[in-house]
Amino acid sequence: xxxxxxxxxxxxxxxxxxxxxxxxxxxxxxxxxxxxxxxxxxxxxxxxxxxxxxxxxxxxxxxxxxxxxxxxxxxxxxxxxxxxxxxxxxxxxxxxxxxxxxxxxxxxxxxxxxxxxxxxxxxxxxxxxxxxxxxxxxxxxxxxxxxxxxxxxxxxxxxxxxxxxxxxxxxxxxxxxxxxxxxxxxxxxxxxxxxxxxxxxxxxxxxxxxxxxxxxxxxxxxxxxxxxxxxxxxxxxxxxxxxxxxxxxxxxxxxxxxxxxxxxxxxxxxxxxxxxxxxxxxxxxxxxxxxxxxxxxxxxxxxxxxxxxxxxxxxxxxxxxxxxxxxxxxxxxxxxxxxxxxxxxxxxxxxxxxxxxxxxxxxxxxxxxxxxxxxxxxxxxxxxxxxxxxxxxxxxxxxxxxxxxxxxxxxxxxxxxxxxxxxxxxxxxxxxxxxxxxxxxxxxxxxxxxxxxxxxxxxxxxxxxxxxxxxxxxxxxxxxxxxxxxxxxxxxxxxxxxxxxxxxxxxxxxxxxxxxxxxxxxxxxxxxxxxxxxxxxxxxxxxxxxxxxxxxxxxxxxxxxxxxxxxxxxxxxxxxxxxxxxxxxxxxxxxxxxxxxxxxxxxxxxxxxxxxxxxxxxxxxxxxxxxxxxxxxxxxxxxxxxxxxxxxxxxxxxxxxxxxxxxxxxxxxxxxxxxxxxxxx
Numbered sequence: 001x002x003x004x005x006x007x008x009x010x011x012x013x014x015x016x017x018x019x020x021x022x023x024x025x026x027x028x029x030x031x032x033x034x035x036x037x038x039x040x041x042x043x044x045x046x047x048x049x050x051x052x053x054x055x056x057x058x059x060x061x062x063x064x065x066x067x068x069x070x071x072x073x074x075x076x077x078x079x080x081x082x083x084x085x086x087x088x089x090x091x092x093x094x095x096x097x098x099x100x101x102x103x104x105x106x107x108x109x110x111x112x113x114x115x116x117x118x119x120x121x122x123x124x125x126x127x128x129x130x131x132x133x134x135x136x137x138x139x140x141x142x143x144x145x146x147x148x149x150x151x152x153x154x155x156x157x158x159x160x161x162x163x164x165x166x167x168x169x170x171x172x173x174x175x176x177x178x179x180x181x182x183x184x185x186x187x188x189x190x191x192x193x194x195x196x197x198x199x200x201x202x203x204x205x206x207x208x209x210x211x212x213x214x215x216x217x218x219x220x221x222x223x224x225x226x227x228x229x230x231x232x233x234x235x236x237x238x239x240x241x242x243x244x245x246x247x248x249x250x251x252x253x254x255x256x257x258x259x260x261x262x263x264x265x266x267x268x269x270x271x272x273x274x275x276x277x278x279x280x281x282x283x284x285x286x287x288x289x290x291x292x293x294x295x296x297x298x299x300x301x302x303x304x305x306x307x308x309x310x311x312x313x314x315x316x317x318x319x320x321x322x323x324x325x326x327x328x329x330x331x332x333x334x335x336x337x338x339x340x341x342x343x344x345x346x347x348x349x350x351x352x353x354x355x356x357x358x359x360x361x362x363x364x365x366x367x368x369x370x371x372x373x374x375x376x377x378x379x380x381x382x383x384x385x386x387x388x389x390x391x392x393x394x395x396x397x398x399x400x401x402x403x404x405x406x407x408x409x410x411x412x413x414x415x416x417x418x419x420x421x422x423x424x425x426x427x428x429x430x431x432x433x434x435x436x437x438x439x440x441x442x443x444x445x446x447x448x449x450x451x452x453x454x455x456x457x458x459x460x461x462x463x464x465x466x467x468x469x470x471x472x473x474x475x476x477x478x479x480x481x482x483x484x485x486x487x488x489x490x491x492x493x494x495x496x497x498x499x500x501x502x503x504x505x506x507x508x509x510x511x512x513x514x515x516x517x518x519x520x521x522x523x524x525x526x527x528x529x530x531x532x533x534x535x536x537x538x539x540x541x542x543x544x545x546x547x548x549x550x551x552x553x554x555x556x557x558x559x560x561x562x563x564x565x566x567x568x569x570x571x572x573x574x575x576x577x578x579x580x581x582x583x584x585x586x587x588x589x590x591x592x593x594x595x596x597x598x599x600x601x602x603x604x605x606x607x608x609x610x611x612x613x614x615x616x617x618x619x620x621x622x623x624x625x626x627x628x629x630x631x632x633x634x635x636x637x638x639x640x641x642x643x644x645x646x647x648x649x650x651x652x653x654x655x656x657x658x659x660x661x662x663x664x665x666x667x668x669x670x671x672x673x674x675x676x677x678x679x680x681x
Contacts (some may be wrong), residue, residue, distance in 0.1 A: 010416060011067055011079070018059035019052075026051035033454040043456045046104060050096050050463035054470045057089050058431060061474040061491060062423035065409065065481070066416045068489035082490035090471065090495055097467035101460055102126050108456045109297070111290025113248055172495075175472040176517065179434065182469065183476075184524025186433035187375040189440065191368045192529075198364035200316050200323075200356075207313040209552045211560030214309055218302040225299040226265045228292045229256050231274070233267040235288075238277040248285040252292065259296075297457060304453040310571075311336065313564050319356045332356060335575060374429050379525070381405050381480035382518050406482030427477045434473060438465060471495065476518060 026048050064082055106122035197203050236253040239246055259265075273288045274280055318334040331349035340348055384403040391400050401407075405426055412418040439448055439462075447461040474491060478484075485492035527533055 007067065007070070007416075008079070008081075011063060011082070014063050014420065015060070015085070018063065019056055022052050022055035022059060025055050030459075032451055033449050034452070034459065036452040037455060039456050039459075040108075042104070043108075043459060046096075046100065047459045047463050050101065050467060053089055053092055053096070054463075054466040057093070057470050057474060058427055059424070060085065060089065061477060062420045062427060064489050064491050065423050065478070065483055065487075066420040068483070068487045069410070069413050069419060070416050079490065083494055086490050086494035093467045093471060097464055099126075101464040101467070102129075105457065105460050105464070108460070109290065109293055111286040111288070111293065113251055113285075113289065172471060175468045176475070178465070179469050179472040179476060180518050180521045181524050182434045182437035183378075183430070183518075184437075184521035185440075185528050186435075186437035187378065187521070188525040188528040190433055190436045191371040191375065193436070193440075194364045194368035194371060198361045198368070200319055200360070204313060204316040204320070205552065205557055207309055207316070208560035208564060209557045210309060211313070211563050212556055214302070214306050215563060218299070218306045221295070221299040221302045222263070225259075225292075225295040226263055228288070228295050229260050229263065229265045230267060231272040231288065232256055232292065233260060233265065234272075235274050235277065235280070237267050239274070239280055240278065243278065243280050245280045245282055245285050248282070248289070249280070252285075252289055256292070297455065300455065301448075301450075301458075304450045305448070308450050308453070310564065310567055314568055317568075322353060323357045330354075336571065371429075371433075375433070375525075377404055378430070378433075378480065379522055382521065384482070385479065386516060386519065401482045403480060403482050405480050409481055409483075423477075423481070426481065427473070430473060430477060434469065438462075438469075479518065 029051060030044060030048055064086075067079065067082065103119075103122045103126055106125045107118050110118040110121045112118045112121050232249070232252045233256075235249050239249050273291070274284050314336055315332075315334055318332050322332050330353045332352055339345075381403040384401060384406070387402050388400060409419055409422055409426075412422055447458045449458060449462065475495070478489065478491065483489055
């Protein structure tokens with residue numbers, strides 16, 4: 001009878017739980033960030049698998065540490081199943097980060113019209129990119145090979161496997177470099193972010209300061225997108241039906257039909273990508289479609305940023321009103337969200353009120369202090385390899401480790417479960433700092449995750465960075481906790497020292513890279529905290545680029561405050577014509593009228609009266625907001641007339657889709673609304 005050791009049973013249970021929890025987290029994040037976007041099915045599969053394997057690696061390293069330290073006295077070291085799992089995770093991450101996700105990133109922005117051509121175009125684009133990098137790398141690699149051959153010894157012979165290992169080492173060195181800069185940025189900015197965001201007044205002022213710039217950028221991107229929409233409409237009118245590639249013009253025209261109506265775009269002038277309407281090539285269609293998709297992606301990103309900022313700003317205004325308790329109710333009155341109408345609504349409203357008005361401040365302030373403490377401890381732990389080397393050289397002591405995390409996890413070696421919990425807490429805090437740096441840096445502002453509205457390009461971007469950073473994060477976690485290859489950890493047996501051991505060909509410099517390069521994050525943290533990089537660029541005339549800290553200008557705050565106030569009044573008018581609970585709108589309008597006497601006069605001119613919000617009001621049937629250039633309602637009949645005017649009556653089949661469009665989820669951006677879904681293209 002085969003007996004199973006208790007350690008194997010425990011590891012199997014914990015691995016199964018970690019896989020289930022990782023899957024749940026992946027599904028949650030996908031749902032939270034894209035539930036209002038219709039993404040292609042393959043995006044859900046690839047991004048979901050990428051999130052799952054990244055989260056699994058973080059959970060697995062804690063199980064590995066608990067298993068290794070608990071059985072460190074046993075001669076066999078790491079277990080076979082842990083080595084197998086780490087091999088699967090490592091090579092899956094390499095496949096995702098360097099082949100599959102880059103191809104998908106190119107695929108989603110291809111201008112081709114069929115999936116085989118899109119796939120072929122994406123493949124060719126990545127091959128060309130890797131050839132360019134390969135040529136550059138080959139020149140460098142030739143010099144490295146010469147150096148390695150000259151310095152190769154019997155202990156470190158040079159073989160073809162050495163070249164392969166060297167390439168893997170440089171790949172992982174890139175991930176470690178990225179991790180160092182993200183951790184450095186996060187350690188400097190996350191405590192400051194939490195400390196300042198504890199005050200609702202500061203956060204609202206920051207949103208008002210950002211409003212003008214964000215609105216201007218959105219309008220600029222809308223004009224650029226409209227330029228390509230006009231060119232498609234011009235081609236749709238001017239290109240004869242018998243032209244060979246007319247079908248592709250029809251596809252583009254159908255894709256932008258609703259956007260053209262909502263943006264009030266009409267046919268543009270000739271002379272763009274398609275110069276001769278009687279001779280349209282496939283390459284011209286692909287180029288135009290690619291430009292159209294790229295402009296649309298950039299515009300929709302800025303439009304969602306602008307909409308999300310308004311949502312947060314209006315909610316903070318409601319919170320500040322609730323703090324003063326002018327309406328005599330212990331709840332947050334926000335007219336732009338659906339009211340809770342079920343049996344737990346009152347307790348939930350009260351809990352939200354207490355959190356927003358009482359607990360939020362202290363939670364953020366305490367969190368900021370804890371993150372400062374953790375960042376200082378983490379910086380100290382990053383120095384421990386250097387301290388160990390100094391102590392070894394001066395005193396000849398090899399077993400001294402000054403890392404607090406080293407002693408903390410070894411204090412719980414008697415319990416594998418507690419040891420795993422402590423390990424998970426440490427790496428979870430490191431992950432929080434890293435993710436904050438990844439999504440708050442201005443370098444990556446175009447790919448910021450927006451709740452409910454993140455698109456394919458953004459999700460793939462986060463996936464590729466996760467796959468490149470997570471192995472380095474696991475390795476750095478083992479470094480700061482003092483876990484070595486002698487502790488029986490399978491991570492080291494599979495990946496080596498993050499597969500950086502081939503850098504030992506470079507002597508002291510190569511061997512010191514993995515131990516001492518993470519110290520650069522302290523320099524990065526100082527540069528970010530003092531905003532040295534931004535100050536230097538400002539002196540050179542590069543303002544508002546790569547800014548680490550925003551300097552709030554009172555004049556722009558006032559301009560942003562007025563802009564948000566106008567947007568709020570416009571949205572309240574739109575809500576007054578839709579089928580929602582009018583009591584919240586009546587209260588919101590009443591509170592909004594108290595902002596200033598000048599704004600009261602302007603609001604009265606809009607004609608918002610309590611009679612307009614009566615419960616007996618027969619709600620207007622128009623689902624779209626009134627056009628700024630027209631008076632009265634915007635009906636489906638006028639919508640149809642616009643389509644016929646734009647497309648010359650030759651695309652009447654589009655009209656049948658407008659019933660669904662009129663009742664669908666549309667996205668507000670400025671004074672017009674546009675529905676932005678990836679499946680249009």
